[in-house]
Amino acid sequence: MKPKIKDVAKLAGVSPTTVSRVLNNRGYLSVDVREKVAKAMKELNYIPNDLARSLYTQRTNLIGFIFPTTANPFYGELIFHMENASFERGYRVLLCNSSSQPEKEEQYVEMLLRNQVDGIISGAHNLGIKAYQHSLPIVAIDRYLSETIPVVSSDNYQGGRLASELLIEKKCKRILHINGTREMASPANKRRDAYEDVMKEHKMEALTYEIPVMGNAEEIISRLLDEQPDVDGIFASDDKIAARVIAEARKRGIKVPENLKVVGYDGTSFVRDIFPDLTTIQQPISDIAEKAVELLVEEIEGIFDPGSQKEFVFPVQLLEGTST
Amino acid sequence: MKPKIKDVAKLAGVSPTTVSRVLNNRGYLSVDVREKVAKAMKELNYIPNDLARSLYTQRTNLIGFIFPTTANPFYGELIFHMENASFERGYRVLLCNSSSQPEKEEQYVEMLLRNQVDGIISGAHNLGIKAYQHSLPIVAIDRYLSETIPVVSSDNYQGGRLASELLIEKKCKRILHINGTREMASPANKRRDAYEDVMKEHKMEALTYEIPVMGNAEEIISRLLDEQPDVDGIFASDDKIAARVIAEARKRGIKVPENLKVVGYDGTSFVRDIFPDLTTIQQPISDIAEKAVELLVEEIEGIFDPGSQKEFVFPVQLLEGTST
DNA sequence: TTGTAGGCGTTATCAA
DNA sequence: TTGATAACGCCTACAA
Numbered sequence: 001m002k003p004k005i006k007d008v009a010k011l012a013g014v015s016p017t018t019v020s021r022v023l024n025n026r027g028y029l030s031v032d033v034r035e036k037v038a039k040a041m042k043e044l045n046y047i048p049n050d051l052a053r054s055l056y057t058q059r060t061n062l063i064g065f066i067f068p069t070t071a072n073p074f075y076g077e078l079i080f081h082m083e084n085a086s087f088e089r090g091y092r093v094l095l096c097n098s099s100s101q102p103e104k105e106e107q108y109v110e111m112l113l114r115n116q117v118d119g120i121i122s123g124a125h126n127l128g129i130k131a132y133q134h135s136l137p138i139v140a141i142d143r144y145l146s147e148t149i150p151v152v153s154s155d156n157y158q159g160g161r162l163a164s165e166l167l168i169e170k171k172c173k174r175i176l177h178i179n180g181t182r183e184m185a186s187p188a189n190k191r192r193d194a195y196e197d198v199m200k201e202h203k204m205e206a207l208t209y210e211i212p213v214m215g216n217a218e219e220i221i222s223r224l225l226d227e228q229p230d231v232d233g234i235f236a237s238d239d240k241i242a243a244r245v246i247a248e249a250r251k252r253g254i255k256v257p258e259n260l261k262v263v264g265y266d267g268t269s270f271v272r273d274i275f276p277d278l279t280t281i282q283q284p285i286s287d288i289a290e291k292a293v294e295l296l297v298e299e300i301e302g303i304f305d306p307g308s309q310k311e312f313v314f315p316v317q318l319l320e321g322t323s324t
Numbered sequence: 325m326k327p328k329i330k331d332v333a334k335l336a337g338v339s340p341t342t343v344s345r346v347l348n349n350r351g352y353l354s355v356d357v358r359e360k361v362a363k364a365m366k367e368l369n370y371i372p373n374d375l376a377r378s379l380y381t382q383r384t385n386l387i388g389f390i391f392p393t394t395a396n397p398f399y400g401e402l403i404f405h406m407e408n409a410s411f412e413r414g415y416r417v418l419l420c421n422s423s424s425q426p427e428k429e430e431q432y433v434e435m436l437l438r439n440q441v442d443g444i445i446s447g448a449h450n451l452g453i454k455a456y457q458h459s460l461p462i463v464a465i466d467r468y469l470s471e472t473i474p475v476v477s478s479d480n481y482q483g484g485r486l487a488s489e490l491l492i493e494k495k496c497k498r499i500l501h502i503n504g505t506r507e508m509a510s511p512a513n514k515r516r517d518a519y520e521d522v523m524k525e526h527k528m529e530a531l532t533y534e535i536p537v538m539g540n541a542e543e544i545i546s547r548l549l550d551e552q553p554d555v556d557g558i559f560a561s562d563d564k565i566a567a568r569v570i571a572e573a574r575k576r577g578i579k580v581p582e583n584l585k586v587v588g589y590d591g592t593s594f595v596r597d598i599f600p601d602l603t604t605i606q607q608p609i610s611d612i613a614e615k616a617v618e619l620l621v622e623e624i625e626g627i628f629d630p631g632s633q634k635e636f637v638f639p640v641q642l643l644e645g646t647s648t
Numbered sequence: 649t650t651g652t653a654g655g656c657g658t659t660a661t662c663a664a
Numbered sequence: 665t666t667g668a669t670a671a672c673g674c675c676t677a678c679a680a
Contacts, residue, residue, distance in 0.1 A: 015667045016668095018667075028665050029665075033665085047434065050439050052379055052657030052658040052672090054672090056657085070401075080395040239598070274564055274599060352650085377675075
């Protein structure tokens with residue numbers, strides 16, 4: 001069996017309390033005892049049981065992440081940075097990929113609560129008021145979850161403007177937008193708002209092709225190119241869609257950027273690596289990740305009051321490739 | 325405070341034991357009591373504390389994942405599928421991204437042990453015998469960790485052959501390979517072995533450019549193209565490198581595939597989406613994920629004996645794009 | 649069919 | 665400076 005504090009105590013010839021003290025470096029301890037205990041721990045290869053500890057302390061140092069999917073590098077990178085930031089602060093991460101079963105998001109929340117997580121960071125969609133009711137520290141990324149849940153995001157409106165204005169500068173006459181549906185209360189909708197505002201300012205018609213959550217992007221892109229033969233500029237709401245637009249355009253002999261200019265969104269380092277030609281709006285993923293973890297941990301530790309500030313917005317950056 | 329079993333019991337007018345029974349559906353229970361308890365739980369919004377339960381049962385239903393980084397879609401997709409498979413089997417996932425601090429991998433293992441995980445799935449590099457010593461169920465993906473730890477992987481040798489032979493079929497005369505260094509005991513080395521075997525069989529010179537773990541791929545690719553003006557075929561050990569080769573070649577005015585043919589490796593769905601033109605060897609990621617979880621869970625539950633079979637290899641598939 | 653009591657491994661209070 | 669004891673929330677013999 002795994003050694004426990006009692007075993008260490010017996011071997012060191014002290015009481016369990018004393019062992020616990022050296023473990024947590026609390027109270028007065030003679031050097032002698034310290035050494036004896038340390039030796040016994042090493043000898044037994046003792047590893048403390050955090051379950052038992054957490055049961056008593058009422059703190060697990062566990063954070064739950066609820067995100068659509070690590071398979072998408074945007075979330076993958078976000079999660080990578082958040083996990084690092086959490087680890088640095090002494091927190092571990094319980095991972096939930098919600099996208100394969102969006103309706104199970106509530107199950108995930110309950111599971112996290114059963115596991116006594118100290119807080120949750122969510123970038124998923126449907127997480128309603130339910131989770132908040134449990135009065136657990138929560139931070140959202142790019143999603144409005146409720147009145148009192150702070151949201152960390154990039155400056156989506158600014159990003160939408162940058163992308164749209166770039167296409168105008170580049171003399172595009174017919175600029176279209178591709179985005180998800182408006183259903184979810186996401187700050188990402190502001191990308192579309194910005195696009196529409198910019199179009200209006202330039203007296204151009206705004207038209208957005210929507211891709212439903214479970215929709216077939218391929219098909220919608222095809223349809224767009226069929227229906228809009230005079231399109232010469234496309235602002236896609238993420239890099240994956242932008243890349244597909246370019247692939248489909250090439251297939252049809254439409255030259256990018258000569259005949260069609262395309263701007264994406266996200267600018268993950270993976271896509272930058274693999275597709276450096278793509279013009280895109282880069283989100284400061286590591287800043288967002290760092291901030292979200294910082295907020296959550298401060299909320300958990302009672303330093304940050306979630307009522308004090310609701311939104312944390314980070315600037316984006318336009319990265320010009322050769323697709324515009 | 326959070327309601328506990330005692331509170332539920334009081335409200336339902338029964339003993340805590342009875343509540344525990346309906347919770348676990350154990351022993352004999354009258355319908356009447358069942359309903360009363362259920363009602364009380366709902367009323368109090370009771371959520372069981374898995375910590376306490378685990379402390380007693382000595383099982384957490386927690387699995388630790390140790391992988392380089394979710395930022396790489398190959399791992400991102402693998403982890404996505406593994407998390408789903410785990411969830412379906414009633415297990416939750418503690419996530420560790422080891423790549424930012426490779427030397428901390430042992431810390432991660434210890435952390436997982438403190439958290440009393442039931443098992444570990446690892447695709448990281450340095451995890452030595454140490455972890456095995458703790459006699460915890462472990463499954464490795466694409467890494468040899470120790471004699472008794474089962475390895476799940478795709479058929480790397482076959483993949484290496486497919487890639488190399490394709491380039492030969494396509495009449496390439498000077499075929500190079502790009503891969504990581506040989507240091508780690510990884511089945512991925514077999515991709516290189518296969519390349520070398522195929523070259524030998526065709527009496528061609530084999531030459532591999534190595535990219536160290538922390539190395540600059542960009543630079544090495546540049547050097548390769550500088551030093552090897554007559555190269556007309558490259559087999560890259562992953563899609564990211566393949567894509568970079570293509571980007572660099574284009575920059576130099578080398579036409580792909582006319583003057584240079586490139587084959588990648590991995591074939592993640594993300595890269596397929598964003599770069600469908602790339603010829604690649606696709607790993608059956610979801611099969612690997614599913615198998616790894618299945619093995620681990622069976623080992624945890626005492627069904628699978630890790631001594632019985634050591635390797636689980638899944639076939640790969642050649643996907644031809646226009647880069648060859 | 650239901651309740652009592654003790655224990656899972658740790659920590660903190662209090663006394664020595 | 666150290667040790668006995670109770671408690672964290674739950675589960676299961678055993679008793680009723």
